[in-house]
Amino acid sequence: MATAQLSTHRVVIVGAGPAGVRCAETLLAAGIKPILVDENRRDGGQIYRRQPDGFTRDYSTLYGSEADKAKDLHQTFDRLRGAIDYRPDTLVWNLTPGQLCCANQGRHSTLDYDALILCTGATDRLMPIEGWQLAGTYSLGGAQIALKNQAVSIGHRVVFMGSGPLLYLVASQYVKAGATVAAVLDTSPFSLRLKALPKLLARPGLLWTGMKFLAQLYRAKVPAHFGVKPLEVLGDAANGVAGVRFTTGSGKAVTVQADAVALGYHLRPETQLGDLAGCAMAFDEASSQWWLATDEAGRTSVNGVYAAGDGAKIRGADAAEHAGRRVALAVLEDLKQPFNAGLRDEQQQALAVMDQFRLGLAEAFPWPGEQAKALPDSAIVCRCEMITAGELRRTVNEKGACEVNRAKAFSRVGMGRCQGRYCSQAGAEVIAAEAGVQVQEVGRQRGQAPVKPLSMLIEEVSP
Amino acid sequence: MSVQKADVVIVGGGLMGSATAFFLRRRGQSVILLERDQIGQYASGVNFGNVRRQGRFLGQLALANRSWALWKRLPELIDDDLEFIPSGHMRVCYREDEIAELEAYAAAPEAEQLDLKIYRGAELHERFGFLGADVKGGSYAPHDGHANPRLAAPAFARAARRLGAQIEERTEVAEVEKVGGDFHVSTTDGRQFHAAQLLITAGAWGQKLSAQFGEPVPLDTHGPQMAVTEPVPYALPTVIGVYTKIAEEVIYFRQIPRGNIVIGGGFRSKPDMLNRRAAVEPRSILNQAEQMRRLLPGVGNLNIIRVWSGIEGYLPDSLPIMGPSGTVDGLFYAFGFCGHGFQLGPGVGDVMAELLDTGRTTTPIEAFSIRRFAFPAAQRSHAS
Numbered sequence: 001m002a003t004a005q006l007s008t009h010r011v012v013i014v015g016a017g018p019a020g021v022r023c024a025e026t027l028l029a030a031g032i033k034p035i036l037v038d039e040n041r042r043d044g045g046q047i048y049r050r051q052p053d054g055f056t057r058d059y060s061t062l063y064g065s066e067a068d069k070a071k072d073l074h075q076t077f078d079r080l081r082g083a084i085d086y087r088p089d090t091l092v093w094n095l096t097p098g099q100l101c102c103a104n105q106g107r108h109s110t111l112d113y114d115a116l117i118l119c120t121g122a123t124d125r126l127m128p129i130e131g132w133q134l135a136g137t138y139s140l141g142g143a144q145i146a147l148k149n150q151a152v153s154i155g156h157r158v159v160f161m162g163s164g165p166l167l168y169l170v171a172s173q174y175v176k177a178g179a180t181v182a183a184v185l186d187t188s189p190f191s192l193r194l195k196a197l198p199k200l201l202a203r204p205g206l207l208w209t210g211m212k213f214l215a216q217l218y219r220a221k222v223p224a225h226f227g228v229k230p231l232e233v234l235g236d237a238a239n240g241v242a243g244v245r246f247t248t249g250s251g252k253a254v255t256v257q258a259d260a261v262a263l264g265y266h267l268r269p270e271t272q273l274g275d276l277a278g279c280a281m282a283f284d285e286a287s288s289q290w291w292l293a294t295d296e297a298g299r300t301s302v303n304g305v306y307a308a309g310d311g312a313k314i315r316g317a318d319a320a321e322h323a324g325r326r327v328a329l330a331v332l333e334d335l336k337q338p339f340n341a342g343l344r345d346e347q348q349q350a351l352a353v354m355d356q357f358r359l360g361l362a363e364a365f366p367w368p369g370e371q372a373k374a375l376p377d378s379a380i381v382c383r384c385e386m387i388t389a390g391e392l393r394r395t396v397n398e399k400g401a402c403e404v405n406r407a408k409a410f411s412r413v414g415m416g417r418c419q420g421r422y423c424s425q426a427g428a429e430v431i432a433a434e435a436g437v438q439v440q441e442v443g444r445q446r447g448q449a450p451v452k453p454l455s456m457l458i459e460e461v462s463p
Numbered sequence: 464m465s466v467q468k469a470d471v472v473i474v475g476g477g478l479m480g481s482a483t484a485f486f487l488r489r490r491g492q493s494v495i496l497l498e499r500d501q502i503g504q505y506a507s508g509v510n511f512g513n514v515r516r517q518g519r520f521l522g523q524l525a526l527a528n529r530s531w532a533l534w535k536r537l538p539e540l541i542d543d544d545l546e547f548i549p550s551g552h553m554r555v556c557y558r559e560d561e562i563a564e565l566e567a568y569a570a571a572p573e574a575e576q577l578d579l580k581i582y583r584g585a586e587l588h589e590r591f592g593f594l595g596a597d598v599k600g601g602s603y604a605p606h607d608g609h610a611n612p613r614l615a616a617p618a619f620a621r622a623a624r625r626l627g628a629q630i631e632e633r634t635e636v637a638e639v640e641k642v643g644g645d646f647h648v649s650t651t652d653g654r655q656f657h658a659a660q661l662l663i664t665a666g667a668w669g670q671k672l673s674a675q676f677g678e679p680v681p682l683d684t685h686g687p688q689m690a691v692t693e694p695v696p697y698a699l700p701t702v703i704g705v706y707t708k709i710a711e712e713v714i715y716f717r718q719i720p721r722g723n724i725v726i727g728g729g730f731r732s733k734p735d736m737l738n739r740r741a742a743v744e745p746r747s748i749l750n751q752a753e754q755m756r757r758l759l760p761g762v763g764n765l766n767i768i769r770v771w772s773g774i775e776g777y778l779p780d781s782l783p784i785m786g787p788s789g790t791v792d793g794l795f796y797a798f799g800f801c802g803h804g805f806q807l808g809p810g811v812g813d814v815m816a817e818l819l820d821t822g823r824t825t826t827p828i829e830a831f832s833i834r835r836f837a838f839p840a841a842q843r844s845h846a847s
Contacts, residue, residue, distance in 0.1 A: 094745050094748075096742075096745065101745045108745075108749055110745075385721075399617060399621065400621075403501075406501060409508060409613040410613065410617070415769065416768065417693055417766075417768050419768070419769065448769050448770060448771060449743060449745075449748070449770050450748075450767060450768070450769075450770065453693065453766035453767065453768050454748070454752075454766055454767045455763075455765075455766055455767075456692070456752045456755060456756065456762050456763050456764075456765050456767060457752075457756070457763045458749060458752050459753070460749050460753075
């Protein structure tokens with residue numbers, strides 16, 4: 001695969017999920033040996049996360065309808081592994097122009113780059129609800145990882161609540177694994193799905209897969225409600241989650257008993273490294289969130305810094321593979337290396353279709369920004385710092401903090417361990433609602449190092 | 464063009480400007496405060512939060528004492544909580560000869576009010592059992608403490624506004640000139656503000672304005688380097704700082720009652736003055752981790768969850784510019800506090816308000832006069 005003459009350009013990819021692996025594959029085929037840095041111990045990213053050593057579930061058990069894609073990506077990586085510079089278990093915790101700061105097993109080292117491709121993926125997008133700090137409340141992605149990685153369920157009776165495709169995927173995976181799914185509660189009314197149908201038909205196969213999940217849940221007699229308004233996670237501090245209270249689309253108040261809740265409203269991109277690199281951000285109207293401003297190939301506003309996959313634009317795993325290839329071709333072009341224009345056009349066309357589908361998903365499963373307005377003052381917004389909606393609203397009303405970073409400085413919302421991953425988007429909605437402005441007008445939380453918590457035992461390795 | 468008039472126009476809404484506006488209102492002076500960005504956004508809001516008197520230039524302690532008396536009157540004074548805790552401050556050192564220097568400081572007549580006590584050897588490690596074995600001695604200031612810098616300047620500005628001060632955020636000064644007996648300040652949005660007295664409290668940007676009045680100063684800018692750990696049970700009320708002449712060893716920390724440990728010191732970064740942003744240098748964080756393990760060995764179990772910087776103004780002699788202009792009547796300065804202005808803030812506000820109101824102050828500030836930089840440049844380079 002590798003050509004005899006390897007280029008000397010230092011090209012670093014962060015993230016070994018579908019985007020990162022396809023990017024590495026494309027670069028290597030063109031004679032560039034990339035460095036692939038990944039925080040996880042094994043490749044695959046979140047979606048195609050490999051099980052730990054010693055676990056023996058087969059592909060179809062682990063990845064269901066996506067088993068073939070997972071297998072193909074893993075096999076591609078296994079072929080690449082010896083030919084690229086692969087650095088697993090390595091957190092890129094900060095960067096300066098042209099240099100990454102890495103932490104690997106308590107050791108710090110720097111890594112110079114000419115081109116940097118951020119394939120950093122996404123995390124759950126969350127909207128707080130009264131009681132969501134109780135033990136037994138998980139994010140949808142967290143619930144899925146527990147199952148995929150450790151083969152455990154987050155509870156005996158699990159409620160899935162939120163919106164977006166992941167809600168149905170994870171619920172059906174739990175059903176398949178034999179867990180009791182107490183209910184699937186979707187905040188999006190079903191009618192929006194019909195309205196979004198023309199766009200969703202851009203990918204009929206995926207639409208069909210989604211319908212199969214629904215059918216599975218129906219066959220398993222899982223109660224499903226659409227257009228719900230979440231009210232409260234019930235329970236107490238000592239015993240954790242006891243149930244969920246919500247109103248149905250027709251306005252009836254309902255309580256479901258459960259000992260665990262998985263919450264999530266689709267995904268948000270991991271943009272911290274791009275932010276620290278000084279890349280411009282753009283507000284995406286369709287999904288109502290900020291992400292890195294890139295061109296269609298994945299070039300950011302900063303020369304030599306690129307982004308692909310869900311870390312750039314939430315389009316899912318299939319799009320991430322195409323975006324990984326596409327961004328690699330852009331890097332080659334910018335480094336004045338020969339590249340395959342036919343392959344570029346192919347990826348571009350595939351991505352255009354997936355972009356259409358993405359817009360359909362955003363229409364069918366909208367981010368429920370308006371819920372922030374209805375949050376009771378007593379509801380916790382920032383779980384790390386335990387700051388309530390009422391406290392955040394007071395910083396707007398009494399201290400005039402109508403900008404996200406200002407409100408953070410006064411109230412601590414977004415200041416904790418998660419660095420605002422879980423609360424800053426909802427926090428922005430609370431601030432905007434209180435200030436009476438659009439959410440994009442209150443700004444976005446600036447990224448700060450370290451990207452993830454950094455041990456005080458960190459030691460420098462002499463180069 | 465609309466013209467707004469007041470007794471005093473203040474340019475720069477950090478802690479110094481905000482506190483002065485507050486104390487001027489208490490004296491009945493009308494005040495307009497102009498801030499280019501947001502109140503307390505740069506040095507005032509991002510510093511370590513040390514409410515420390517010990518270790519300061521002895522000639523500054525009168526001012527620091529005046530400020531300390533005001534800190535003690537919080538939160539009643541401004542009806543707002545700055546999370547001030549007079550928890551004690553311990554200045555420690557790694558070498559025997561440095562203990563002698565701490566002792567000499569403690570014995571100075573200017574430091575009398577600080578009630579400093581020197582600890583060493585077994586007594587030190589018995590009283591402060593969490594300190595590393597390298598620590599040889601320390602000077603304990605029982606009345607010093609710490610507060611939350613993010614809250615301070617905005618709280619003083621709100622208190623000033625409640626008393627009638629006009630606070631204009633996101634208002635950038637375009638031009639300042641003296642016309643007859645009045646200062647005319649025009650802003651980039653086309654407004655005009657007139658006052659008989661003008662106070663420049665523009666921090667790291669102060670010398671840009673002083674230079675317009677023929678009083679340039681050799682002000683340099685630095686970004687402080689701050690980090691914070693995740694919360695752990697509150698066990699370390701005393702603020703700890705290292706006394707040393709080795710830059711890498713300069714480290715200080717404080718734990719807040721929520722449990723997080725705030726850490727500062729070591730290297731400084733060079734701010735980007737064009738975009739008004741300052742980064743934390745990675746080497747600073749690594750150095751802080753290493754120095755913290757030496758100072759507080761138990762810290763190794765913790766993680767750093769966030770780091771930040773800001774933009775501070777420094778003068779070559781590590782003293783601020785404070786007092787009347789040497790050339791222009793009615794013009795006053797309070798900027799360039801060299802990374803140690805937080806504790807002084809309320810006192811500076813009180814002193815500057817007294818000075819603007821009465822033409823004099825009972826607290827000695829002559830050492831901080833801008834006139835010390837008034838001699839020719841050639842001579843200045845010899846002096847340094």
